[in-house]
Amino acid sequence: MSGKKYQVLWADFAKLPRYWVIKNHAHQYYHLFYLLSGDAEFLINGNPFQAKSNDCLLFPPNVSHGVTENHTENGRLFEMKFIVYDQFITSQLHTDGIVLPHDGFVKTCIDCISRNWKIRGTQQILNVSSFLDALLLYIAQVHVPTDDVWDSRYVQTSQYDxxxxxxxxxxxxxxxxxxxxxxxxxxxxxxxxxxxxxxxxxxxxxxxxxxxxxxxxxxxxxxxxxxxxxxxxxxxxxxxxxxxxxxxxxxxxxxxxxxxxxxxxxxxxxxxxxxxxxxxxxxxxxxxxxxxxxxxxxxxxxxxxxxxx
Known part of the structure; x- marks a missing residue:
């Protein structure tokens, strides 16, 4: 697995028919949702969250999540499941579910990921990994709460207090x-x-x-x-x-x-x-x-x- 940062397991566009639900669950990989249109009520560790169009939700491994029947009929979302091998990314995204309200950079990354995933040629798969890398780095540095403690440019600091x-x-x-x-x-x-x-x-x-x-x-x-x-x-x-x-x-x-x-x-x-x-x-x-x-x-x-x- 040397040099490989991500592995996309599955991605697709989906509509939200009436009464459609995703039961509350957790797993060993990351699960990303991007709401393209409509509203939807998500569960994050059992707690409801009302997502709106252009919201993005990222669930790290072992974080329980789901979608209730309280959503706009025929709303659309992009869904992606992937594994992260990069230690820096996993160390930064170890929190509970991450909610990203409407954000132009996130939307651009998701658009590029979804377009390349539709084709899935050799170059497009590489593109997906690159855009996913940009998205996760952005999430780690902008949206994940920290104590203003970041790894040094010069030395790795995870071993220090x-x-x-x-x-x-x-x-x-x-x-x-x-x-x-x-x-x-x-x-x-x-x-x-x-x-x-x-x-x-x-x-x-x-x-x-x-x-x-x-x-x-x-x-x-x-x-x-x-x-x-x-x-x-x-x-x-x-x-x-x-x-x-x-x-x-x-x-x-x-x-x-x-x-x-x-x-x-x-x-x-x-x-x-x-x-x-x-x-x-x-x-x-x-x-x-x-x-x-x-x-x-x-x-x-x-x-x-x-x-x-």
Whole structure:
């Protein structure tokens, strides 16, 4: 099943004849309904919900659902059953039934899915998976309630506790600004020593070390892709002291900022662009902060082969 994110089990358009019902039930796959016209009363874990035209309802595995006889006669809906193999999507859509009121993006995705499903050629099946991917990502990021805790761009955070994930998210979003441990503690309403202990226990590194990682990691990306001078890059990444930036970059990457730019600036040599396209730390989410630090160190290996045949 490697690389496969979704498997559509069944999809179809249906009318709602008078007295037609779907008995309350649950199963091991996802079940999506999109009401094309009319009104219909759904059951979500036994609780009634009155859906209207252009409403979309998504039921994750093991969530009981059904449709009562209280619906507009000859109303129409699109129904889809599918399996999700993508761990990020399943982790975000583990709630009870998700109701999406009339939404233009959802409607566009459903229209594209249904049109491609009608034909079901090889390319159309791939299209269905792509549009379903867009729809579920949109649902996960816009419609599923969260505590404003999202996986980091740089590292996977599901193995960390909620406080640690919030600190990581805060640093990811504010690394260009002046940040101190006192500021982080005040932002989250916890004692500074407690936050430092929790973070170190969860990740194996200090909060300051993670802040340094994000700044140096982004500085390396800036040097490779933008060709900006090192001193300006330092200021842009939130460093108050340029000399400190140079020392820290060499310590964490293994070479100086200038040497890194001379070796890996993409605009200098086309093969370097191909190298980053083939194994790109700048697009990869590492398994942990420890893995991320190790990857950053490998990034500065001047002896690596970058010629792509």
């Amino acid at each position: 909620n406080i640690t994930r919030r600190i990581i998210s805060y640093i990811d979003n504010n690394y260009k600004s002046h940040i101190t441990l006192d500021m982080i503690a005040k932002n989250f309403g916890y004692n500074k020593s407690y936050l430092c202990d929790v973070f170190k226990q969860n990740t194996g590194v200090t909060i300051v070390k993670y802040l340094q990682y994000v700044r140096i990691r982004m500085a390396a990306e800036c040097l490779a892709y933008c060709g900006i001078k090192a001193n300006l890059t330092a200021r842009y990444m939130g460093f108050q002291n340029v000399s400190y930036f140079h020392r820290l970059f060499k310590k964490m990457v293994g070479i100086t900022p200038r040497s890194f730019r001379d070796k890996f600036e993409i605009s200098v040599d086309g093969s370097i662009g191909e190298y980053f396209a083939t194994d790109n730390i700048f697009l990869r989410q590492e398994k942990s902060i420890g893995h991320a630090l190790a990857a950053l160190r490998r990034l500065g290996d001047v002896n690596k082969t970058i010629d792509i045949v």
